[in-house]
Amino acid sequence: MNAQDGAKKADASRAATLIVNNKQMQMPVRSGTIGPDVVDVAKLYRDTGCFTYDPGFTSTANCSSKITYIDGEQGVLLYRGYPIEQLAQNSSMIETCYLLLNGELPSKADLDTFRTTITHHTMVHEQMTSFYSGFRRDAHPMAVMCGVVGAMAAFYHDSTNIHDPMHRKIASHRLIAKMPTIAAMAYKYSIGQPFIYPRNDLDYASNFLQMCFAVPCEPYVVNPIIARALDRIMILHADHEQNASTSTVRLAGSSGANPFACIAAGIASLWGPSHGGANEAVLNMLNEIGTVDKVPEFVKRVKDKNDNVLLMGFGHRVYKNYDPRAKIMQQTCHEILDLLGIKNEPLLKIAMELERIALHDEYFIEKKLYPNVDFYSGIVLRAIGFPVSMFTPLFAVSRTVGWIAQWKEMIEDPEQKIGRPRQLYIGPAQRDYVATTKR
Numbered sequence: 001m002n003a004q005d006g007a008k009k010a011d012a013s014r015a016a017t018l019i020v021n022n023k024q025m026q027m028p029v030r031s032g033t034i035g036p037d038v039v040d041v042a043k044l045y046r047d048t049g050c051f052t053y054d055p056g057f058t059s060t061a062n063c064s065s066k067i068t069y070i071d072g073e074q075g076v077l078l079y080r081g082y083p084i085e086q087l088a089q090n091s092s093m094i095e096t097c098y099l100l101l102n103g104e105l106p107s108k109a110d111l112d113t114f115r116t117t118i119t120h121h122t123m124v125h126e127q128m129t130s131f132y133s134g135f136r137r138d139a140h141p142m143a144v145m146c147g148v149v150g151a152m153a154a155f156y157h158d159s160t161n162i163h164d165p166m167h168r169k170i171a172s173h174r175l176i177a178k179m180p181t182i183a184a185m186a187y188k189y190s191i192g193q194p195f196i197y198p199r200n201d202l203d204y205a206s207n208f209l210q211m212c213f214a215v216p217c218e219p220y221v222v223n224p225i226i227a228r229a230l231d232r233i234m235i236l237h238a239d240h241e242q243n244a245s246t247s248t249v250r251l252a253g254s255s256g257a258n259p260f261a262c263i264a265a266g267i268a269s270l271w272g273p274s275h276g277g278a279n280e281a282v283l284n285m286l287n288e289i290g291t292v293d294k295v296p297e298f299v300k301r302v303k304d305k306n307d308n309v310l311l312m313g314f315g316h317r318v319y320k321n322y323d324p325r326a327k328i329m330q331q332t333c334h335e336i337l338d339l340l341g342i343k344n345e346p347l348l349k350i351a352m353e354l355e356r357i358a359l360h361d362e363y364f365i366e367k368k369l370y371p372n373v374d375f376y377s378g379i380v381l382r383a384i385g386f387p388v389s390m391f392t393p394l395f396a397v398s399r400t401v402g403w404i405a406q407w408k409e410m411i412e413d414p415e416q417k418i419g420r421p422r423q424l425y426i427g428p429a430q431r432d433y434v435a436t437t438k439r
């Protein structure tokens with residue numbers, strides 16, 4: 001039995017004992033491959049009549065998973081056991097997609113086949129293009145993506161039988177392949193330019209760049225260094241275990257909903273500024289600060305509880321150390337700005353000063369607030385040419401593989417049931433209806 005097989009087995013010798021409502025119960029303690037143990041409370045209600053209470057799931061594991069591991073104290077992130085630093089350095093987004101979906105790095109032949117499969121699924125049904133004209137031109141691309149991705153179920157219903165492994169596989173490939181096309185079309189629509197079809201001779205990131213930035217009237221040459229940087233950004237965002245959007249995808253999928261609907265739900269959750277919307281919020285914040293000399297004043301506002309200002313791009317539910325993705329993103333940021341000859345980018349200077357002050361300030365040290373992946377990604381994406389409104393859609397494109405791998409894992413996990421949290425009811429106790437004349 002390998003360590004992963006052992007991960008789901010309860011360890012009877014380390015059962016946790018709980019006494020509640022004068023009832024005593026033993027709860028199994030389960031160990032994973034690495035990381036904290038979990039106390040299995042599944043029978044708590046049956047045996048004691050009590051629920052656990054954990055808003056925000058700060059101490060609750062909702063599933064067992066073999067996909068991604070984070071050690072927030074040490075700043076470690078592993079995809080299928082491989083450190084993010086090694087993947088960002090040596091892998092490609094398409095290989096990382098294979099790894100996340102299938103659990104192992106592909107052989108050369110498997111990688112070629114997978115690349116060909118994804119490449120040949122990149123076009124969307126032509127009729128889907130008419131969906132876009134139903135949106136206002138100034139609609140946020142995330143709003144457009146929620147709608148268009150949800151609509152995929154209406155176009156690709158030959159891959160919506162979640163009980164059929166082949167349907168699940170095809171839906172996964174379609175989502176990974178078409179999401180860049182859908183996001184690029186949302187961008188083109190917002191600026192009034194014609195949609196650009198995918199090109200099968202380009203890699204995943206290069207194809208996305210050309211769908212966003214090419215125009216039909218002149219050739220578009222992809223800058224390989226920018227394409228490599230974008231590919232790396234995609235790898236960094238590809239999965240992040242049970243975050244809000246992934247948990248949303250799992251919860252939506254737990255009812256048996258089709259994968260396109262589930263991913264649309266994930267996009268909606270990602271949009272929030274506490275999650276994927278933070279990269280957009282960081283750039284807005286840097287613009288609002290305006291100049292380096294205003295940084296101390298801004299930090300003062302962040303520390304003032306009455307001011308309700310957050311340092312966007314800082315802090316994380318799990319990382320209580322430097323987010324390993326932020327380190328790679330910072331390095332990528334410098335590389336891209338050097339390449340493009342914009343070393344003196346004022347927003348980068350503000351970001352570096354903010355980071356310097358925050359990393360030495362007692363408020364942030366005490367709360368273990370470090371830069372997260374979003375702190376530098378906006379600066380890089382803006383330098384590449386993406387408008388702020390495309391930052392979160394790009395995150396959605398990158399995270400699609402994580403969402404779909406987690407959805408697939410859930411469907412294939414015999415332990416999973418429909419997600420149905422309980423509550424601590426604090427509303428009125430039962431009372432009788434009163435006629436309007438007597439109120």
Ligand code: ACO
Pocket residue numbers: 273274275276278302309310311312313314315316317318367369372373374
């Ligand atoms: N700036 C200032 N103070 C902060 C920040 C911040 N960015 N983040 C947390 N704090 C403070 C909180 O006010 C709280 O203080 P208190 O203990 O005095 O009340 C304390 O640190 C703990 O913060 P919580 O909000 O309880 O931590 P939680 O784990 O719930 O939140 C979150 C994590 C949502 C990421 C938060 O840090 C935040 O809002 N950060 C800014 C938004 C952001 O960058 N999000 C991207 C996350 S990464 C991603 O999704 C890709």
